[in-house]
Amino acid sequence: GENVEQHPSTLSVQEGDSAVIKCTYSDSASNYFPWYKQELGKRPQLIIDIRSNVGEKKDQRIAVTLNKTAKHFSLHITETQPEDSAVYFCAGVNQAGTALIFGKGTTLSVSS
Amino acid sequence: KAGVTQTPRYLIKTRGQQVTLSCSPISGHRSVSWYQQTPGQGLQFLFEYFSETQRNKGNFPGRFSGRQFSNSRSEMNVSTLELGDSALYLCASSGGQSGSEKLFFGSGTQLSVL
Numbered sequence: 001g002e003n004v005e006q007h008p009s010t011l012s013v014q015e016g017d018s019a020v021i022k023c024t025y026s027d028s029a030s031n032y033f034p035w036y037k038q039e040l041g042k043r044p045q046l047i048i049d050i051r052s053n054v055g056e057k058k059d060q061r062i063a064v065t066l067n068k069t070a071k072h073f074s075l076h077i078t079e080t081q082p083e084d085s086a087v088y089f090c091a092g093v094n095q096a097g098t099a100l101i102f103g104k105g106t107t108l109s110v111s112s
Numbered sequence: 113k114a115g116v117t118q119t120p121r122y123l124i125k126t127r128g129q130q131v132t133l134s135c136s137p138i139s140g141h142r143s144v145s146w147y148q149q150t151p152g153q154g155l156q157f158l159f160e161y162f163s164e165t166q167r168n169k170g171n172f173p174g175r176f177s178g179r180q181f182s183n184s185r186s187e188m189n190v191s192t193l194e195l196g197d198s199a200l201y202l203c204a205s206s207g208g209q210s211g212s213e214k215l216f217f218g219s220g221t222q223l224s225v226l
Contacts, residue, residue, distance in 0.1 A: 006154075009152075025212040032212060032213075034184040034214070036215075043202070043217040043218065043219050043220065044155070044202070044215075044221075046214050046215065047219070049214075077209055088115065089154060089155060093212040094140035094157070094168060094212070096168050097210060097212055098143075098160050098162070098166075098167045098168050098210040098211055099145055099157055099168050099210070099211040099212055100145070100157070100211065100215060101157055102147070102154050102155040102156075102157070103154060104152065104153060105155070105212050106151055
């Protein structure tokens with residue numbers, strides 16, 4: 001089945017710096033890659049996603065890139081702010097196409 | 113539109129007991145997925161239901177089971193609780209045809225096994 005590896009597990013940056021989180025997946029048939037953000041004590045929420053027919057997608061300060069050949073995708077956050085501090089999860093789709101399989105998460109800390 | 117509702121919010125049980133958690137999806141959503149969240153292990157997939165049918169199950173022992181009712185509400189049950197079952201259990205609903213589309217999560221049930 002699908003396996004999603006996420007790195008790093010923790011990331012600390014200064015306000016204004018960029019942050020990059022990387023994920024690799026195992027199932028070459030996967031075609032949908034979302035990113036969820038979970039603030040402390042809150043529920044995970046979708047922040048951006050990408051489908052396999054595009055290589056990059058941007059939404060203001062966040063962007064996701066996909067390299068299907070290498071089977072990895074990345075989340076890029078520019079001009080980080082303290083409110084970006086959270087746990088970020090990447091995900092891929094299971095073989096049956098019925099569920100999301102998540103990476104173990106990256107705890108991002110942005111200090112001002 | 114009300115969000116995904118999970119009850120109870122907190123549960124304390126002892127080893128060997130069983131527990132039932134409830135999830136009410138967003139109105140109109142037919143897919144409900146369950147995840148176990150623990151520090152360091154992230155969100156581990158338990159199972160996904162669509163129209164009362166379990167379509168997939170994650171790598172969890174048979175002590176973990178669930179069901180979905182005709183109104184799409186779902187329950188999960190854990191029997192013979194172990195200390196390692198202490199976790200936040202999240203359910204999520206999706207408005208599409210599967211749990212691989214945009215998920216809306218509930219606030220979770222925090223289970224503590226003593």
